[in-house]
Amino acid sequence: MNKHEDQKKALEQAAIDIFLELYNVNNEVPLRMVQQQEKPDALLEDARNNRIGLEVTHLFYDTEEARLMLSRSELTKPSVEGIDTFIKVINDRIQSKEHKFKDYSHDYPCMLLIRNLSLLFGMSDILGRKRNLVLPHGHFTQVWLLSRDFTPDWLLINLNEVGRGGMK
Incomplete structure (x- = not known):
């Protein structure tokens, strides 16, 4: 395994560990x-003894986000366009994972875990735009979002259970 693969596996393992901790508490x-x-x-x-697969994907801190962070003051909220672009990134990632689903083992159901590593957008930003999320069409039994909300604590929500167009 090369260094990139080792880092990817370590990121996946960390996400799985956090997911299991929060899932099992709740x-x-x-x-x-x-x-x-x-x-x-x-x-x-x-x-x-029921088995279930977990596919993990990460939303990374990227150069565009770095540019946005450096160009704004600490007290300024991200622009609507910036949040909408971030939601599009989430939707694109879900669509990409859904497309790859056909290559997965189908011996058991599978869930999708999206870990948000963004420092610019937190859980409340994503939930504030939940009506714009496009969830998979039944391939994944559940879609989980693991994100911080500008605190050190990780939060876990099942996006399938978040009401569309209004909070539950």
């Missing part, structure tokens, strides 16, 4: 990791 039937793998990235199992 759900009656806990999950544990069976193995890290490819397509999907992890094989999980619940306490009833």
